[in-house]
Amino acid sequence: MARVHSIESCGLFDGPGVRMVVFLQGCQMRCRYCHNPDTWELPGGTVMQESDLVARARRFAPYIRRRGGVTVGGGEPLLQRHFLARYFRDLQAEGFHTALDTNGYAPDDALTRQVLASTNLVILDLKALPEDYPSVTGLSGVRTFGFLDLLTALDIPTWIRHVVVPGLTGSAATAAGLAQRLAGRRNIERVELLPYHRMGLAKYAQMGLQDPLPGTEPPDAAYLAAAAEPFRAAGLPLQP
Numbered sequence: 001m002a003r004v005h006s007i008e009s010c011g012l013f014d015g016p017g018v019r020m021v022v023f024l025q026g027c028q029m030r031c032r033y034c035h036n037p038d039t040w041e042l043p044g045g046t047v048m049q050e051s052d053l054v055a056r057a058r059r060f061a062p063y064i065r066r067r068g069g070v071t072v073g074g075g076e077p078l079l080q081r082h083f084l085a086r087y088f089r090d091l092q093a094e095g096f097h098t099a100l101d102t103n104g105y106a107p108d109d110a111l112t113r114q115v116l117a118s119t120n121l122v123i124l125d126l127k128a129l130p131e132d133y134p135s136v137t138g139l140s141g142v143r144t145f146g147f148l149d150l151l152t153a154l155d156i157p158t159w160i161r162h163v164v165v166p167g168l169t170g171s172a173a174t175a176a177g178l179a180q181r182l183a184g185r186r187n188i189e190r191v192e193l194l195p196y197h198r199m200g201l202a203k204y205a206q207m208g209l210q211d212p213l214p215g216t217e218p219p220d221a222a223y224l225a226a227a228a229e230p231f232r233a234a235g236l237p238l239q240p
């Protein structure tokens with residue numbers, strides 16, 4: 001059983017190829033730039049059986065089995081690890097590629113390793129340098145960077161994402177610190193810098209929440225280029 005926020009049948013951005021993307025409900029972080037505050041609360045969402053979600057993937061199999069797959073994101077999917085372990089195991093048994101889009105806030109225990117044993121790709125959102133995590137996300141960064149180490153130790157193919165928010169993340173110092181922590185990890189297949197946008201603000205208004213970053217605008221080309229430079233200099237596979 002899973003608590004599902006929504007399902008996208010034809011995703012093109014969350015992993016290779018065409019993908020079914022399942023967004024799970026619930027997140028323990030409160031990133032100040034989050035554009036999906038409606039995924040935060042657990043319980044919430046729609047209760048769905050794992051067998052129904054496997055059947056849903058089968059329905060899209062002509063489009064997603066050969067070159068795409070199934071991505072589970074959120075919210076934070078590792079909050080529902082029992083479901084994920086079974087779902088990814090069963091999807092892989094039917095020939096689907098599995099991707100996990102996560103903030104990495106999970107303990108290194110048997111259940112996390114069980115999930116990862118059936119995960120073809122992890123898309124890990126690194127929000128900030130460890131010491132800046134509390135001010136950006138409300139939580140410590142220790143677990144997320146421990147999760148990054150676990151992915152490297154297990155040699156799990158990983159894409160890194162970092163949202164660039166002027167005045168909060170993506171500064172030259174943050175980018176240099178992240179690049180230094182990522183350099184030399186052979187499991188990192190891709191690094192993506194995503195520009196902050198304000199499209200989620202309507203949800204904050206609907207939910208009666210205040211804009212957590214009033215006056216913050218999306219980064220301009222120069223800010224993005226400066227953020228990219230340390231990753232390039234470190235030889236990391238920056239995309240695009």
Ligand code: SF4
Nearest residue numbers: 027029031034075103
């Ligand atoms: S981890 Fe993702 S869903 Fe959770 S608060 Fe941060 S941006 Fe939002």
